Amino acid sequence: MSNLTTETFLNCIELLKQIGRQNNLPQLVITAEEVHKLVGGYPGKNHRMPMCCNAMFKSMREGDEILHSTPSKQSNTTKIKYYL
Structure with a gap:
């Protein structure tokens, strides 16, 4: 999955947030492993975990929390806990 970009991960996280909002959830708690598995290429020797984590941090807004x-x-x- 060498064609993965930061934008791919950002889009996945935004989609998860939108699904949460549509289901009236107050928050979304997700790990980098879960995000990367949804996007693909993880686990694997060519994973893009640093890119995934960077996207998760970049997706944070005021009030969101780093849980680990x-x-x-x-x-x-x-x-990360994203408040929706």
């Missing part, structure tokens, strides 16, 4: 991160900020365990 690592010093590298590029882990599949990165977890």
